[in-house]
């Protein structure tokens with residue numbers, strides 16, 4: 001369910017960051033690689049909390065740029081754990097862009113991704129997830 005602002009209800013974004021001109025590509029929209037890095041950072045937050053220690057990104061299962069992001073948009077990344085294995089955590093990240101248009105704020109779902117993180121030990125080897 002979405003709120004009046006168009007953002008998901010009863011959820012807190014793990015990251016909110018403005019899309020500034022330094023992140024734009026030649027065409028004036030925001031470089032996809034910058035959005036990918038924000039998504040990876042966002043997904044790592046619940047994964048690291050769950051793993052209670054270091055994690056690495058193991059795989060990007062899916063990544064969809066559904067709508068463009070433009071300079072001046074405020075992006076909000078929501079990240080939820082959707083699966084856990086012995087050492088791995090799969091996180092779904094949804095990204096919304098908010099765009100001020102006169103007196104209105106337009107909210108657009110722009111990106112959706114699923115990433116797999118693996119908990120690692122001090123030698124960089126997979127580590128079993130701790131009990132919840």
Ligand SMILES: CC(C)(COP(=O)(O)OP(=O)(O)OC[C@H]1O[C@@H](n2cnc3c(N)ncnc32)[C@H](O)[C@@H]1OP(=O)(O)O)[C@@H](O)C(=O)NCCC(=O)NCCS
Pocket residue numbers: 055056057058059084085086087088089116118120124125126
């Ligand atoms: C993460 C790493 C330590 C895992 O080592 P590995 O020998 O591949 O370990 P495994 O094959 O046992 O896989 C570990 C877990 O990842 C899962 N996994 C492996 N490949 C996967 C893939 N392509 N997609 C989804 N999950 C995958 C496995 O199912 C396993 O999960 P489980 O323990 O919950 O069942 C190693 O691959 C690595 O160091 N990768 C580089 C990470 C990195 O530098 N990331 C970028 C910067 S953070």
